[in-house]
Amino acid sequence: MEQNLREIFQMFSRRFGFLNKDCCQAGGHNISLVQSHILYEIDRQHHPSIQQVAETLGTDITTFSRQVQSLVKIGLVSKTPAPSDRRIFILSLTAEGKEVADDIDKQMNQFLECVFSNMSQDEREMVVQAIHLLNRNMEKTNKCCTTPIG
């Protein structure tokens, strides 16, 4: 059982990744997977800075800076200097960006609901509980083992 651990996670993660990829056509825009993740994080975090989102997504900040620029250019994201510290740029979604993010979210949840629709109520609860448990423990374990993140 132990030896299949990675495999089952790998499979799930890949499938979920495909889902993310497939949900990039939204609100009349055809954005990239990376852009979709950025919109998601800007929406989720409370007025994040460029650096915050870059770190969340594990992207190099110079790369991220340019990705933000392109999202600003197509009108989905806006950058505002923080009043308290004008080196910092606060990111937010434009109305159109919010629309796209919501549309993607809707698609994702539709699919997930569809997946859950074949489960019993007990099974659904178990799955949700299990993922929560995993998330909590993975967060805790960040520094355990040999974290090569540096």
Place this chain on the structure above:
Amino acid sequence: MEQNLREIFQMFSRRFGFLNKDCCQAGGHNISLVQSHILYEIDRQHHPSIQQVAETLGTDITTFSRQVQSLVKIGLVSKTPAPSDRRIFILSLTAEGKEVADDIDKQMNQFLECVFSNMSQDEREMVVQAIHLLNRNMEKTNKCCTTPIG
């Protein structure tokens, strides 16, 4: 609860993705994330063709062809024309490639065991069962909903 579904999956998937990224230094090689996935799939599938692995990973076949070439060049993968059909190339890991794949696998499983070490036996079983359940249902649901895969 329903509206957090995507979020908890997204978090888990991202963390697992980071883990995959962090496990790319192995056996004296510093390979890319994509290369790591390719080694994994070649190892897992039984003498797959180029096309099979490309499809599994959702990569364009021309891109994949080149990725295989680079893995052959650094001596981790070998390509053999299939005896039955010489258009097809069968992929396999070289001894060194197998070593790298095993090393990566070991690192991944070490981390996962570490995550699981903070759980009770019941919790562990629940998590494994939940992921299996998800995988089974996601596979089933491939064509349900509106699959925009085309």
Place this chain on the structure above:
DNA sequence: GGTCTATACTTGCAAATTGCAAGTAAATAT
């Protein structure tokens, strides 16, 4: 057998993505 289509893979671009090094500009330390 000979031609025609289909399949498996490869190569030629040209565009997009990446990250390091080096920059700017603002905040903080001394």
Place this chain on the structure above:
DNA sequence: ATATTTACTTGCAATTTGCAAGTATAGACC
């Protein structure tokens, strides 16, 4: 007042990407 740190941006140069167009083999049809 100057030096250092921080947040972000730009200049490259390398890598990765995918479409279009190629080669080579296999199978279909006559």
